[in-house]
Amino acid sequence: xxxxxxxxxxxxxxxxxxxxxxxxxxxxxxxxxxxxxxxxxxxxxxxxxxxxxxxxxxxxxxxxxxxxxxxxxxxxxxxxxxxxxxxxxxxxxxxxxxxxxxxxxxxxxxxxxxxxxxxxxxxxxxx
Amino acid sequence: xxxxxxxxxxxxxxxxxxxxxxxxxxxxxxxxxxxxxxxxxxxxxxxxxxxxxxxxxxxxxxxxxxxxxxxxxxxxxxxxxxxxxxxxxxxxxxxxxxxxxxxxxxxxxxxxxxxxxxxxxxxxxxxxxxxxxxxxxxxxxxxxxxxxxxxxxxxxxxxxxxxxxxxxxxxxxxxxxxxxxxxxxxxxxxxxxxxxxxxxxxxxxxxxxxxxxxxxxxxxxxxxxxxxxxxxxxxxxxxxxxxxxxxxxxxxxxxxxxxxxxxxxxxxxxxxxxxxxxxxxxxxxxxxxxxxxxxxxxxxxxxxxxxxxxxxxxxxxxxxxxxxxxxxxxxxxxxxxxxxxxxxxxxxxxxxxxxxxxxxxxxxxxxxxxxxxxxxxxxxxxxxxxxxxxxxxxxxxxxxxxxxxxxxxxxxxxxxxxxxxxxxxxxxxxxxxxxxxxxxxxxxxxxxxxxxxxxxxxxxxxxxxxxxxxxxxxxxxxx
Numbered sequence: 001x002x003x004x005x006x007x008x009x010x011x012x013x014x015x016x017x018x019x020x021x022x023x024x025x026x027x028x029x030x031x032x033x034x035x036x037x038x039x040x041x042x043x044x045x046x047x048x049x050x051x052x053x054x055x056x057x058x059x060x061x062x063x064x065x066x067x068x069x070x071x072x073x074x075x076x077x078x079x080x081x082x083x084x085x086x087x088x089x090x091x092x093x094x095x096x097x098x099x100x101x102x103x104x105x106x107x108x109x110x111x112x113x114x115x116x117x118x119x120x121x122x123x124x125x126x127x
Numbered sequence: 128x129x130x131x132x133x134x135x136x137x138x139x140x141x142x143x144x145x146x147x148x149x150x151x152x153x154x155x156x157x158x159x160x161x162x163x164x165x166x167x168x169x170x171x172x173x174x175x176x177x178x179x180x181x182x183x184x185x186x187x188x189x190x191x192x193x194x195x196x197x198x199x200x201x202x203x204x205x206x207x208x209x210x211x212x213x214x215x216x217x218x219x220x221x222x223x224x225x226x227x228x229x230x231x232x233x234x235x236x237x238x239x240x241x242x243x244x245x246x247x248x249x250x251x252x253x254x255x256x257x258x259x260x261x262x263x264x265x266x267x268x269x270x271x272x273x274x275x276x277x278x279x280x281x282x283x284x285x286x287x288x289x290x291x292x293x294x295x296x297x298x299x300x301x302x303x304x305x306x307x308x309x310x311x312x313x314x315x316x317x318x319x320x321x322x323x324x325x326x327x328x329x330x331x332x333x334x335x336x337x338x339x340x341x342x343x344x345x346x347x348x349x350x351x352x353x354x355x356x357x358x359x360x361x362x363x364x365x366x367x368x369x370x371x372x373x374x375x376x377x378x379x380x381x382x383x384x385x386x387x388x389x390x391x392x393x394x395x396x397x398x399x400x401x402x403x404x405x406x407x408x409x410x411x412x413x414x415x416x417x418x419x420x421x422x423x424x425x426x427x428x429x430x431x432x433x434x435x436x437x438x439x440x441x442x443x444x445x446x447x448x449x450x451x452x453x454x455x456x457x458x459x460x461x462x463x464x465x466x467x468x469x470x471x472x473x474x475x476x477x478x479x480x481x482x483x484x485x486x487x488x489x490x491x492x493x494x495x496x497x498x499x500x501x502x503x504x505x506x507x508x509x510x511x512x513x514x515x516x517x518x519x520x521x522x523x524x525x526x527x528x529x530x531x532x533x534x535x536x537x538x539x540x541x542x543x544x545x546x547x548x549x550x551x552x553x554x555x556x557x558x559x560x561x562x563x564x565x566x567x568x569x570x571x572x573x574x575x576x577x578x579x580x581x582x583x584x585x586x587x588x589x590x591x592x593x594x595x596x597x598x599x600x601x602x603x604x605x606x
Contacts, residue, residue, distance in 0.1 A: 042593035063591040064534045066292070089596070 001030045004096050009073040009118035010110050014052070015096060022106050025099035026072055027084075028060070032123045033095045033125070036062040036069045039088045042069075042100065047051040049077045051103060058100065069100065077101050128180050128585075132602060135167040141174060141570065145596040165604050184585035185398065186529055192559050193549060194481075195364070196500045196509075196532035196544025197291065197339055199369045199391035200398075206461060207394060207454035214451050221445040225430040231449070233428035236422050238456040245459075245467065246363075247378020247384045249406030252417045253447040258366065260442065261386030261405025262297035262333075264418060267439040268384055268409055269331045269360050270301060271416040281330040281358070287316050289340055289536045291366060294333045303330055310538060314493045315342040316350055325357035335364040337371065339536045339544065341478065341497035350353035351381020360384065368392045369548070370475045370499035373467035384409045402449040418442045473549035474499040477556060481547050488567045492539040500546035502539050503531075509541050514570035514577050516541040522580040523590060526562045 007015040013032035018024045033039065041061040051057045056068035057077070079102040084090055092097045113121060153159070169177070187193070193200040211217065218240070219228055239251045255261035266284070273281040284298040285306045295305040308320040332354045332600055337343045344350065351361050363382040369392045377385050389404040390397040397403070409417065419438045420431035431446070462470060475498055482491060482501040489503040504518040520530030520543070532544040547556055581587065 011350040038595075040592065061595075063595055065537055067537075 001038075001095075002041050003030070003115040005115045007096065007115065008072065008112035009115070009121075010031060010054075010070065010112060011121065012068075012070045014070060014072050016072040016112065019062075022072060022075075023078070023102070023104050024075075024106060025098045025102045028069060028091060028095060029118070030095045030126070033066075033092050036060065037064050037092075038062055039091050042085060042088045044085050045077055045101065047077055047079060051075060051077060053108050054109070065082055071101075071103065072110045073103055073106045073114060075103040075106040078104040128518045130185060130602060131167045131169070131174075132165065132604070134169055134173060134177055136173075139168050139170050141171040143533060144519050148322040150545045157568075163400070167226055169478055185399065186524075187398070191527045191529065192547075192555055193529040194531050194545045194547045194551075194559070195420040195529055196502070196535075196546045197366055198397065198532070199366075199499070199546060199548055199549040200529070201369075201391075201394055202550035203394050203400070203454075204394050204458065204461065210457040211450040211453045216450060221449075223520050226428065229429060232422055232431075234453060235446070235449070235454060236424075236429060238459070239422070239458050240305055241397045242387060242406060243408055244497045245376065246365075246368075246387065246408050247376030247380075249378075249411040250414040250417055250421075251260045251406050251408035251587075252421065253404065253449075254418045254443045255386065255405035255442070256443055256448065257328065257390070257401070258364075258386060258405045259293040259297055259509075261360075261388075261407045262293055262364065263300050264405075264407045264442050265303040265362055265384040265409075265437070266297055266303065267412050267442075268407070269362065270414045271437070271439050272360065272413055273330060274453075275416075278358070280328055280382075283328045284330050284362075285321065285324055285332045285354075285359075285442075287334065287338070289314070289335075289338050290333060291335060291339065291364060292535075293435050294335075295362060297511075298333070303441075308394055310340075314338065314342050316346065317345055318346060318350065318353065321350065322353060325354065325359065327358070329354070329357050330362040331362055331383075333362040333364055334382075335367050335448060336377070337367045337500075339367070339445075339496035339500075340493050340502050341544075342493060342547075343371070343498055347380045353380065362386075366391060368371070370471050370478075372471045373464070374471055378408075378410065383413060389451055389455040394458045395454040402448050403553070404448045404455070406447070406452075410442055420446060424476050429595055436464040448469030453483070470549045471499075474547075477547040477549060477551055478545070480553070481545060481556050481560060485563055487566060489543070493540065499548070500538065500544060503543040503545065504539050505543060508570055512570040512574050514574050516543050518574075518577040518580065519543060519563075522577050523562065524581040524584045528559060528562065 007017045009015055014026055014030045015029050016024050016026040030088045039062045043059045045057045051071035053072055053074045057071045060067055062070055081099050084098050084100055188200050188202055217232055233520045243251050255264045265455050282304050283306050284303040286294045288309050298305045306324050311317045336347055353362055360383045361381055363377040363385040365385055365387040385408045387406050389395045415437040416439055418441055422429055424430040478497050478499050478501055482497055490507055492502040492504050505519055509515050516533045520533045523530045534542055
């Protein structure tokens with residue numbers, strides 16, 4: 001699966017796509033969904049919750065493990081993707097098309113990677 | 128196999144009852160059921176066969192090797208059962224007056240004293256029903272301690288990334304915030320990472336020592352000092368006490384609170400054979416916060432003390448699982464002061480022997496000496512053959528042995544966590560090693576056989592994804 005060029009990536013394997021200066025959507029990467037295997041549940045945050053760079057805002061459960069999902073930016077959750085909440089397996093099928101939260105009033109960003117940098121980062125992780 | 132409802136034959140029963148000579152009484156309309164209850168109808172013989180079939184489909188430590196990592200599935204000696212079924216213990220009622228159960232209270236007081244001696248604690252409660260309940264109770268002691276000092280901002284509990292899932296879960300239940308710290312490359316607690324998160328919000332650190340990686344935290348004394356200096360308390364998760372019991376006392380290394388799993392370390396039945404028991408011990412400065420009732424001695428006799436201003440209150444009815452405690456006490460007295468460390472040493476010896484016998488094939492996640500358990504990684508096996516840790520685990524079932532813990536700890540990919548315990552003989556371990564080696568060879572020669580395993584177990588490979596996504600949680604009756 002190709003890593004979308006117009007997204008940015010966190011070391012904790014989340015992607016973020018900026019819609020404008022202050023708004024973005026975020027989800028987990030193909031690497032993350034593969035490592036988790038079949039996803040069965042996401043414990044979603046609520047709209048209006050504050051998120052902080054690098055801090056978990058949800059937990060995701062697969063048949064193998066439970067993991068935190070961290071936010072690549074600081075801001076406020078404007079919307080959660082109800083489709084992903086109802087049927088979390090869509091993340092396995094289309095990780096880059098399945099955003100989990102929409103964040104607004106973004107005040108800070110994590111040290112994010114480009115698609116190229118992220119691909120290299122994943123290669124190193126694999127070894 | 129058939130469910131008990133599917134075995135049911137209308138009109139059969141276990142017992143012939145005499146005709147009812149009591150007048151029927153009809154409940155008011157609104158309390159009456161609209162539908163009949165579904166009771167299975169079986170003869171006693173059929174019912175007995177049903178349970179025997181269930182038993183034959185289950186796997187226990189009495190059936191075969193059960194090296195489930197971090198669960199300490201040691202053999203449960205029969206003498207424990209014998210002592211627990213003595214009428215003086217088995218036929219009492221928790222509401223009997225204290226003067227009629229002095230022997231039972233004495234047994235409890237003795238068990239408390241011995242477990243305090245083993246853990247280096249000053250007081251101990253037997254109330255918690257099992258391990259996670261013990262964690263919850265222990266964390267309430269931490270909360271109460273900070274509250275009693277008016278220190279209400281201490282809401283953060285630190286856990287290493289190798290911790291048991293119950294640690295963060297108990298922290299959440301206790302309204303704490305969990306802060307996870309990464310381990311160093313050698314699998315041990317990273318002191319710098321710990322220092323970076325310690326502060327005025329730190330309530331304490333929860334630690335399992337040895338850790339889930341089977342490694343002893345060598346820096347434990349310094350870790351304890353660092354946490355104490357920051358105003359936090361140290362919580363010992365007793366899941367892995369087995370390899371150090373009678374050798375290292377958590378209290379001597381700086382821990383303030385300990386929970387034990389009698390159903391792991393002290394040989395009482397575990398899993399479906401329970402119930403468990405998760406006593407919590409603490410240092411003297413925390414004793415006043417322990418749950419009630421507590422056993423006290425007054426004018427030469429023992430009684431339950433039910434009032435203490437600072438106690439966190441009750442965490443369970445009465446005094447916990449009394450007969451489980453009797454079994455653990457029997458175990459401790461049977462092994463004695465020499466036997467307990469000897470059992471621990473043999474647990475370590477068995478684990479190291481088995482690890483060494485497999486290290487040329489499976490990757491040992493943290494090479495070097497292990498304690499009671501070791502973690503293998505099937506990551507390279509999976510890359511080369513497509514055979515995963517899960518496939519290996521399922522294949523082991525076809526050989527009449529229980530798989531190890533898989534996919535845990537989370538920081539090891541394709542993890543297989545093996546804990547043979549001290550109660551297995553060399554020949555059992557050798558036979559198991561032979562099976563692990565055969566499975567490894569099969570992964571290269573015929574991996575598809577391993578993807579299909581188990582074929583000889585009571586059930587084949589369940590569809591875990593479907594079970595998690597669309598669980599069927601109750602039986603549907605056709606009529």
